[in-house]
Amino acid sequence: MTTNQPDTHTIGTDEIDLGALRDRYAAERERRIRPEGSGQYRRAAGEFGYYAKDPYTPLVERQPLTDRVEVLVIGGGFGGLVTGARLRQAGVESIRMMDEAGDFGGTWYWNRYPGVRCDIESYVYMPLLEEVGTIPGWRYAPGDEIREHAVAIAERFDLYRDTAFQTRVTGLTWNEDAAEWVVETDRGDRMRARFVVTSSGTLTTPKLPGIPGIETFRGHTFHTSRWDYAYTGGDAAGGLEGLADKRVAVVGTGATGLQVIPHLGRDAGSLVVFQRTPSTVDVRDNRPTDPEWAASLRPGWQRERQDNFLAVISGEAHDVDLVGDGWTSVPQLQRAMITGRVDPDLSPEERELADEMLDARKMTAIRARVDELVDDPATAQALKPWYRYMCKRPGFSDEYLQTFNRPNVTLVDTADHGGITRMTETGVIVGDTEYEVDCVVFATGFEVGVSGVLSGTLPVAGRGGATLLEAWGRGPETLHGFYTHGFPNLFHLGSLQNANSVNFVHILQDQAEHIAAVIGAARAAGARMVEPTKEAQAEWGRIVRTTAIDNATFQAECTPGYYNAEGRGRPNTSSYGPGPVAFHDVLQEWRRTSLDDVLVGVAGQATT
Template sequence: MSAAETGPASPEVAARGLPDEVPDGGGADRSLPTAVDVVIVGAGFAGMYLLHRFRGMGMSALVFEAGTDVGGTWYWNRYPGARVDVESLSYSYSFDPDLEQEFEWRERYPTQPEILAYARHVADRFDLRRDIVFRTRITAAHWDADDARWTVRTEHENAVTAQYLVMASGCLSASKLPEIPGIDTFKGETHHTAHWPHDGVDFTDKRVGLIGTGSSGVQSIPVIAAQADELTVFQRTPAYSLPARNRALRTAEITDMKANYRAWRQAQKESGFGVPTPTATRSALEVSDAERSAIFEQAWESGSLVNLLTSFNDISTSQEANDTAKRWIHDKIMSIVKDPQTAQDLCPDYPVGTKRPCLDTDYYETYNQDHVHLVNLQREPLIEVTERGIRTAAREYEFDIIVYATGFDAMTGALTNVDIRGRDGVSLKETWQAGPRTYLGLGSAGFPNLFMITGPGSPSVLSNMVVSIEQHVDWVTDAIAHLRAQGLTTMEATPEAQDAWVDHVNEIASHTLYPRANSWYMGANVPGKARVFMPYAAGVGEYRKVCDRVAADGYDGFVLSA
C-alpha cells in the first residue's frame, strides 16, 4: 500500500486546462540511440530498479520519464499532507544491504519530500540518470513480428526499437476529473492533487472547495483547513480512515531494524500485504464484545491499516465479521465528530477494507472546525462547475480555489493510454475492453516481450508496493536472463494460461468482500470501464510461490522461442 500514486498528466487533464506544472529539466532534446535491448517506461521505484538490474546483466536499457527527475509517485505526489501509509523502514529497497544501512529515515510515515530525497539518493548512488530521458512521454509501442522488436514512439516524435518493453508506469498514474460539466469555466484557481504545482499553493484567506475524499483528499483536507478562510468538502463516498500516529523515528528502533533487516525482508516477502503481522487465528464472531472492541482499539491506536485488516481471520471474507468492525469504526467516528449529521455522513456503508482505507492526521477532527463544511453529494448531487464555483442540486457555492482530489483510472489507465499494439496490430486497449487480461499480472497473450510491473492480476495495490515492485522486477529480469542463456528471443503468455489465471484471480476475489464495493479496485470510478476486480487478493506470499513455481517449471504458461 502507498499513498495514491500519481504521474504524468492524462490527456483529459491537459484538454481541460489543468496543465502539468513541473520545473523545466533536461532530457527531451537529448540525442537518443535508435536501438537498445530494453525500453523502460517510468522512473519511479520500479523503473530505477529495473535499470539497475539490466545494467548488471550487461544489457542496454533506456528509461522514459515524463517528469524532470526520478521518483515516480513521489515526484508528482506533492499535494499538502502527502505521506506514505507504510512505515519508512519497510517502504524501501531491499536489494542492496549497503543502501539499507546508509540511508537515514526520519519519520515513521515519511512525507513526500523525504521519500523523494530517498529516490534521488538511489539515483545518485547508482548513477541512474544518464540512462533516463526526462520530460518525455511514450505515445505508442508497436510490435514488429519480422524483427521481433518493439518500436517505441515518444511525444517528441522520437522512435527507439527494443527487444523488450517493460511498463513501469504505476498502478495509479492516469489521473481523472469528475464527469461534470463546466470544469473549464471556473475563473478562480484550479488544482488536481495528482498535478500539484511544485512551488505549492497559498490557501491563506481563501474560500476553497475540494471534491473527493479518497486518500489524497483525506490527507490534504486537514492541511488546507489550517490555512483556508473557508473549506467546503464535497463527498460522494466516505472513506474509512485511521489515525497514523506519526512521529519521529527513535534511534533504537532504527538500529534494531538495520541489525535485523534480512529476517524482516524475508518476512515481508512471505506476508499477505508485504507488511509482516502476526497471523490471526480467530474469527471476530468467536470473541466477546469487550475483547473484540479491545482488539479494534489496539489496531486503531497502533496507526497501522494492516493491523486492523488482519485483526481477525475473517474481516475480509465474512460480512457478519466485517460488520463488527464497521459498527466499531462508526462509533469511533460518531465520538470524534461533534455534529451528528456530519458524523453520520462520514460513516461508510460498504465493508471495511473493500475500498482503499486511509491513514490520516486529525481528519475527522477537522470537521469540528467552524470554517470546514461537508456536502454529502448523495443527498445534494453535484450539478456543474460555474464561473464562480460549484453548483449542486441545492445551491451554488462560491470559491477562490477548487481542488480536485478525484483519483485515477486505476491499474489499467497508464497502460491503455499508450497505443500499445502486439501481434497483427492488435490493440491492448481493445483487448482489455471487457477488463484486463494478464498472466500473473506480468504479461498478456498476443504481446510478446511486453512486461508489466505490478500489473492487473498481481497483488500490486493491495500490498506494500516496494515489496511487490522488487519481486516483479526480479522475476522479469531473471526470465530475460534465462532467455539469453538459452539463446531465445521472445517470451509470450499463452491464451490458455492467461484464461486460467484470470479465472483464478476472479475466484479468489469471489471469496472476499472486495467485489461488494464500488471501488477503483473494480474500475467503478471510471464511467464505461468494465467492473472487474483487478488485483490478486490471495496475498504477496502466496503470489510469490506461484511465480516461483512458474519459473522453476521452465516458465510454464509462456511460449519461449527463438
C-alpha cells in the same frame, strides 16, 4: 500505544443488529449511486489537459533519439526503478529509463501536496532500503522523503545514465527480422530496443469530476497531484500563507483528502469540503523512527518485515505481527479481497456471518471515533461511513476529523444531490445553495487500473502487425501476467493475471525480480526472443479463472467507488486467487524448474 479508538473486540455482538445495519448500508449506497457510473468523471485531456501539465520541471528540449538499447523500461516509479536495479545487478549495461515526468518517483513525483505521506508503513513500502543504505525518518514517510529515495535508487544503480524523461511512448512495433522493438514517442524519437518492460503505472493521470460549468469558474483551480505552490505558498510540510485570505473549496474526501484537508483547514481563510462519501478514518499513530530500533536491525531485516506484512494481511500462517498497525489489525476483513483464504472449520454460511459481524464491529468502532473527535453532532453524523470495511481503501489519520472542529471549516455532504450540482463563475452549487469561493482544489484521485497499454494510448503491434488490444479482445492472455504469445521480448508489470496486495510496491518488487531473472537467463542462453507458447498462456488463464475470488456480490452491495466501478460490482477475475504469497512461490518454483529448460540450449527463439 494510547489511541482514541474503541477496541473492536469490546463491542459485543448483542449490541449490533445486522439486519438494521444492512438496511442502512443499502440506503446510504442508494444515496450515492449515479446512473452514469464512471462516466461522472472526465479525463485531464483536451480542453482540460492543463490539469495534467507538469508544474515541477520545465520542459528540456532535445534532439530525437534514433539509437538502440538492450532494455527500455517505460516508467520511472518504484516498479520501473526496481526492474532497472535488478537488471543492472544481472549485468545489463544498456538500459534506458523513460517516463513522462521530469524525474524518477512515479506517483511520488506527481503527488507533492501538503501532508502527503505513504499509508503503508515506510519500512515495508519503500523498496531496496538496505541496498541503498537508508532508514526512513518516519514510520509513515512524507512524500519528499519517498521521492528522494526513488532518486537514490536511480543513483545507486546508475539509472540516470541514459534516461528519456518528459517523454511518452506513442507506439511499439515489433521488427521480426531484427528481433527488436521500434519505439516511437511524442518527442519524435524512433529508437530500438531488444527488450521492453512497461511499468507505466495507473496513479499518474489525474481524474476530474464531470461537474457542469467547471470551465466557467473564474477563480483558481488545480488538482492535488499538480499542486500550485506559486498560488498557495508553503510546501509539502504546510505553511500555505498564500491562502490566509482566500475562500478555498476542496472536492474529494478519499485518501488524498484525509491528508491535505488538515493543512487547508489550518491555513485557509475559510475552507468548504465537498464530500460524496466519507472515508473510514482509523488511527494512524505516525511517529519518528526510533534510532535504537534502527541500530538494532540485522541484514535481511526489510525482506523479513515485508514478507511478514504480506503474510499477515493475506491470512497466511505467521508467528508474530512485526508491523502492528491498522492494516494488520483486521486481516480477516482483507483476505476476501486479496486471497479468499477462509477458516476450513466453518461452513460457508458460518464464515460469511462471522466475517460480517467482525466487519460490523470494526465499522461501529470507526463511527464511534467520529463521535469522540468531532464536536458538532450534525457534522459528525455526515462524517460517519456506512458501508463494509473493504468497500473502499481504508483510511488513517490523526488530524483529519479534528479539522472539522475549526470555525473556518464547513462540511457539505453532496450525497442527496448526486454530487456537486454545478459550478458558476464565482462558486460551487449543491442543490439550491451556492458557496462562493476563490479557489477549488480537486482531490479526486487518478484513473486507476487503466495503463497506457490497456487504454490504447500506448499502441503495441506485435508479430505480423497484430495489436495487443486485439490479442486481448476477450480478456488479457498472458503467462503469469508478464508476457503474451506473438509479442516477443515485451514484459509488463501490473496487476493483470498475477497477484495483488494493499502494499503493491512489494508486488512490483517481486515482479521486477522475476522479469530481470528471465531477461538475464535469455541473455546467458543467447536467445534472441522470449515469449510464451499459446498453450502455456492458455493454461495460466485457466488457472487464474478457476482460482479467481468471486466478490461480485460483495462489491455490488458496496458504496460506489473505484473498487467497484462506481457501484456496478465487478468480480475480481484477473488476479491469482490464492494470493500474493502463493503467487511468489509459483514464480520461484517456475524459475527453479522451468526457466533453464525453456532457455538453455534453445537456438534463436526461447519459448516459456
